Amino acid sequence: MDLPTTSAPLLGWTFDGTLRTYQTEVLERIPVGTVGPLHVVAPPGSGKTLLGLLLATREGDRALVLAPTVTIRQQWVRTAESLAPTPASVSDDPERISDLTVMTYQLLSVTGDGSPFDDLARAVWAEELIATGRTEADAATWLAELAVDSPAAYRSGIRSRVRRLRRRFARRNPDELARVLHPNAVALIDRLVDAGVRTVILDECHHLLDHWALVVAYLAGRIRERGGSPRLIGLTATLPSPDDEAEYENYTQLLGEVDYEVPTPAVVKEGHLAPYRDHVMVIEPTPAEISFIRHHEERLHDLVMQLLTTPDAVSYLERQLQPEDEDEDEPGAGAEALLERAFANDFPLTRSCAVVLRVVQPQHPLLAAIPPLLLDRCTSEDLLIVLTRFAQTRLLGNPDAHRQWDYVRRALADFGYMLTDRGLRRGRDPLDTTLAYSAAKDHAAVEILRLELESEDADRVRAVVVTDFVEHGNSRGMIGDAAAGALRAFELLAADPVTVRLNPVLVTAQHLRASAGDAADLAAELTDLLAEPVLVREGSGPTREMRGPGIGSGRMVAALSELIRRGRIRLLVGTRGLLGEGWDCPAVNTLIDLTAVATSSATQQLRGRTLRLDPEWPDKVAHNWSVACLIPSQVDLDDTTEPRRLRRKHSHLWGPSADGDGSIVSGLGHALPPSAMQAFDRVLDKDPAASVADVEAFLAESRPTRTQTRRQWHIGEPYLSHERESVRIQRVPHAPLLHTARAAGAGSIGAFITGTAIAGGLVALVDVLGALSIPLVGGLALALLCGVGAAVAAAVPVLGRALRDRRRPAEVYRNAAVAIARTLHEAGRISPIDESTIRALRQDGDRVRIEVGGEQRDRAMVADAVEELFGPVRTPRFLLQTGRAESGRMRLSERIADRLSPGRTLLPIPRAIARRRADAELLHRHWQRLIGPCALHEFQGAAGLALLRVARSSEGRLDGTESRTRIWG
Template sequence: MSDSTAPEISPVAAFPAVRFKRTLRPSQQEVVAIARRHFAEGRRHLYIVAPPGSGKTVIGLFLWAELARCPALVLSPNSAIQAQWVGKLEHFDLPDHVDALATTGSEPPLWLTSLTYQALTMPDRGGEDLDAQALEFWQNRLVAKGEAKDPVEARVWIEDLARHNRGYYDGRLAIYRKEVRDAAALAGDSLKVLHASSLAALGRLRARGIGLIILDECHHLLGHWGRVLADAHELFERPLVVGLTATPPDRDGKLKEDLDRYDAFFGPIAYEVPTPAVVKDGFLAPYQDLVQFVRPSPEELAFIANASAQFAALVEELCHAPGALNEAGAGQGSPSAPDLAKEFSQCSESMVAWVTRVLAERRLPTGVVKDWLSFERRDPVFADAGRWFLQGRKHQLPEGVPPPPELPADDPNLELTIHVPVLDRYIRHRLRGSADPQDHAIAERAIRRLRLFGVQVTETGTQACVSPVGRVMAYARGKTAAVLSILKAERAALGDRIRAVIVADFERTSSVDTEVKHLLDEEAGGAVAAFRALLGDPETDALDPVLVTGSTVLVDDDLAPRLGEAAAAWLSANRRDVRFEFGDEQGFKIMRGSGSDWCPQTYVTLITELFQRGLTKCLVGTRGLLGEGWDAHKVNVLIDLTTVTTSMSVNQLRGRSFRLDPDDPAKLADNWDVVCIAPEFSKGLDDYERFIGKHRVLFGLTDDGVVEKGVGHVHAAFTELKPELVEGSIGPLNAEMLNRVNRRTEFRKLWRIGEPYHPEPVRALELKLGGGGGAMGFPPFAGATPWSARSLALAVGEAVLGALVESGLLKSRRNIHGGERTGGYVRVFLEEATGDESRLFTEALHEALGALGRPRYVIPRSVDRVEATWLSRLLPKVIGQYFQSRRRELIMWHAVPSALAKHRDLVAVYQRHWNLRVSPGTAVYAHQGEGEQLVADARATGLAPSATIHPKEVFL
């Protein structure tokens, strides 16, 4: 993909006079300026990241019409986005009818040809050559696995399979066809495995002389599509490439070859448009993120409790040594141990005995290592978990094994954190490696049991898998009741302006695990279940809901006559060959269509238009259909019932509500999550963790008007409360969230739309100071006012900043912002700083106020305590305060930030600023001798900081 031999860019003389009729937004103008520089410098790849609704399509069309001025190919992941590219030409002055310039077909290609990725990348499903290669691949696989001694024996077995079990044969052959195609594509021969229709389309496009390829939603190109398009790029003689996406792709689990190809094809991101910037510029609608919490139903709770008990019982059974059921810490009181005892025979060596032996001998699977440090370095997770496990069972650590570090206090799944690594190593290294067949059987039963908790033991370790407990939490029936509460509150606030969208993972499911069939029927958690719930309540039924998925359109029964009339008029006006009728279902109607134009693209467009008009005020659908590419600017309520947490999927889904509504200039969209929690049980916080994961990649508005990345923007409580404490606040939190729907005007003002802002996110710290008197007392300076959390945080910040500037680590002084948040938190950040400056300052401040790890230097902090005297007690308070006495008290030892602790001269600079801003005192070297003991004593006596600190990324 080298650019060295690419042809020079030259305008096509016959290119039509296509001109943009409007004014580009500021962010679009920046993209065009960057593109001009890129192309002028001979670079032929441009990679742009911008949120849904920020005008990516217009950017692409402008680059085509104003810069490239040549035949262009646009590729999109679905037909809805494909059609939008031609539709957006309405914003351009055209010399001819649009049909003469642009097409959504390739026969023939025009100046702008908009196709789907599928149209150019369809693989050939069969053919003698492909089948022959697949069969050879299959034979070699059987020989390599030892299931056949040579290719001849393998071929005989495969032929026999084809005669006696054709279904299985066809399924396996399809798998090996795909492997052959993938291998060819990875080797750069992807065009050889394409269907004839895709090859023909590529040939026509090459003949047209494509000079620009625009790849929309290009995050999809880490796989087959990307392999084909890399080769097609060569076929087209390396035209300009513009990649557009709302979010870079998720790279986990992708092949290195595909990642390298993607990076080489697009290069680094040339320009990224943050969502808050587009909102503050006034080109996307402001929004607020909200949540409702629910508890599992009694039946669901019983299942979760039983699963939790079974996990505890599994651990107990594996800890039973032969003939010693009452070993230390085991006991017989585990609630499900009697039941599991019938399934699990006693192991030849208990898990406690094995862990003790492995730690004592420092034995790894490859052999014994020389010392504990080597053992810990080779398997640090097990080294910690094994020691925690033994201590938890009141079992003495072997001689020579040091105590483990403190347990992670903020881990919501502490039981699994301790036990899963121990179970994994015990199953793989002891039971599977045993000479006793009974141990092998125990291992397999334990593996099956762990799957209940979403843990899959493989040959090389553990990996996450679908957990029945997690599914029960994700699709809990209480969520539908929460949806009704949300919609009632939103309807009361918005009236007829409400346009709500409910998005689920699926329409209904037919793959319910055996363990949960009594809890989850085929509709549980799906779009159909939500739709039925809406119809069952008069207030939400009044929204005239419609369900639309890739295979179904369901309509509120009393809406059907009006919808039928409006649909017929729309189909006629748009010249669609469609006939439809309504079939009766219990409580609703099903729309059945026929005709050459009846397909998801037609009926989704139809229903969306009727939704925009207000004929229906609530759409229910799946993320596959109402996610990427779907556009309805009137959406002002989005309820997310999906389980997706990847940044790519979350950003695409949330973008559905950001569009500006010309009829509602004061629009503020509410984006809702519904979360089920049962923190008292193992895996009972799975849904909460998903909620945290979704918001980890999202910016949102906080109660003090700062746009912050992470779950803290939903509510300050999610920064303040540990997950297990959220349950006790469900009532107040839910009530506050529902109340926010009536405060749209207030929250819209907090966005400060149209006001100046910093163009990039900045790093910040949210601090809650505590321990050793915390922020109490007076600064040890004459005439000072008492410390507050804010004043202390700012004083330490000024000491850090002053030292960084004087030492030359920061080039110039900046202002420090210190704002107070709900719950006693103080947010601190450096104003108008670059990314590097912000990172250096926040990391140094975090170290200065955070817990003592292993600091190189520490420095003391003292405060003045005010005490009454006999005279001050006699006098009125307003006068007596001047006769109080002061007593100075050491209350804390703080770390000197590592950036300022590298040598004594830097420490002296920091000490000078600390003495000026915070407290008298001398820095002490803490890596040995008295200083090392001083740190240990500070931890033991409460003189070490215990502040709660959360690093944040905020947009100002």
């Protein structure tokens, strides 16, 4: 029985408590009656439930809440009942629609047979056939026959239409969307609309990818059909990953851009989440895994040497470095001229061919003509680029080389790469699998727990170890080891004499295990808690399997959480699927993340497990650990997947800066101090003097205690809740950014000539009028003296500015960022940025930190361009040469000022600006106005290559530790 519909029933709901600062700010920032969906991002524990209800009550219409789990549904019911005038105003029964009805997404889910878009895509295809003149029956028959006779063509047609539908499904007619929904779901949605539901609150809305998004789109469409305006309120702790573009577009079509994001640091500072610290432990693979990696390295080297040392391959390299002479007017161009043409045509490929030629034929005469600067280390990427191009150019189109083409394809597949006629793409990489699921990470978990148990808060440690799988299905690279996953990690933790004291328990959907000495007692306690028997199976070894017939995993996890609260269990091991989103155990304060996921949603959901306040420990501080497995420096094989995964994980997270400056930052800068970051990068650069142990030693020296971390958060103190993008620059003393200051007025020489002429004219005029008799020599001296005075007056501002900029170099870097921002705005790429939000701060030594504020998209684009401007020079279209006027001539005052800052600087024009010459010239003009003389060079011909050589040989300007980050507060 539905509650009778009344006009705006939620307007009578009241909240008598005190709102948190950020909750008040959200309500103030989002006015009543805002058109379009509302989209709020806030971390777990920040009060999203109350905030969503208050947003709905301001509108007043009947509302529906959709939640991902039954547990979360019940949380909504309890909070709603505290606001509602009567309990009857709230319902979680689909048979009784009330003023606020709470349901799970699954209740309105689509049919479970395949993709919900397949049926809709087939219907669209049939409509297309009917539009060409076929009957409905003929179209259906033809599609059925195609599916049987040519399944590949049929699947291709369905896939192409599914892609189009996913991009625009929310705009389709609700009747068409209803075709893929279960009739019961359609009937329930229609009842909700008939009952007057106009507001839909979507909790954990990052789940709205694909079929749940389709359900919400249908519901919104039905409300519009009835003449209403649907109000969607999306609440989530994490935004979905844009990796799947189609699904991400579904999400953004429904909810649009984020209206407000509650930063996790704000919730911590107000005391509603526990302060925390992200730690990293860096390890290297086990000896068996290193053996596999070396074998991988040897096979790659053997493959390259086998294929690229053949006469045909060497001929290909020579042809790339010495392209055919296409200039009929200048036949027989020399080797250097042809080499210059090759670099101009395709710089990256030509450089890769050069370094590979040095590997396969070190004495080749062509190498003498190649600038040594360009012959740096030959990387795996160079080998793959050249091998791919050679295979496509010389093997694919040659019928006689068909077998060789197939051999190369199969060989590259062993390394995780798929070679096709379109190029090379990365597939399942055994090297990545080896590092991501290294057995050394399990040993790292043991070591981390030992460190925690040596701390001042050892008795309070309650830890959870989370993996991706119970057992990983791909065992390539796991030489002699058990399959990676929760089972393998638990066996090691239960066998260690230190960690076994934490009474570890493994829980998955199929397994419940404890250490052999603890299993019987634990089973008895679980039996008491669950009021159902939990039995221990006979076995041998350090662990025992337990089972509770008829006890679901949800009830078992809840019981284990209670034992963690009591301190009976202090270590829980499980998978992300069970211990990730939706699991709340406030007593947990230590997370060891052994997963390979790095998306924003997965990473932040995992970290959220430790951030709940613990009533048993008011001063709780959480430790969240990541583990990175790096290939040792002495193994000459490049792999960026593991360090890139570590950086991606931390790019989504905020925390106190590891360098101890008190700022709240994102990125690895809140987990690795500068010393460890430098050692980390040296290992990746294959510095023979660097080691993984060095990185861990620097980390061990700088890990603060929980007490120190709590103090660094400044909980309860006032704060400013705004974000800035930050780029850290390493100044180069002998090649500063500013060489000569901007010429003021006509310049000193012009001022001297003008001043002398004017003074001489006045002297002559006075003499002619007879007002004053001045000797000729005296008149000339007076005129020259006036000219010198004018020249000095013109030179002083120039010299003064040069001296000032040497004293305050940060101002010059700020002006560079302002020039970038103005250029991007005038080019139509960003909205105008308040230049007062752009600042530069001089830090220790020769470091400068540039900060950019404003709207997220715009500030990120400016920071990207600033980072590229001062980053390593690769293959830019334009170079900006600072300290040189376009004519190449400098005024006297400029030459004097240049003596104060000798040298030259070549900077790459950022790609966002270099796409059009007009935009590059715009930056050139802004640079001249804000900083000083400069020249714009387009990379072409001999001059361009010469400049590029100089630019690539110069020292990098980005901070070698962590150049890019975000700052909060």
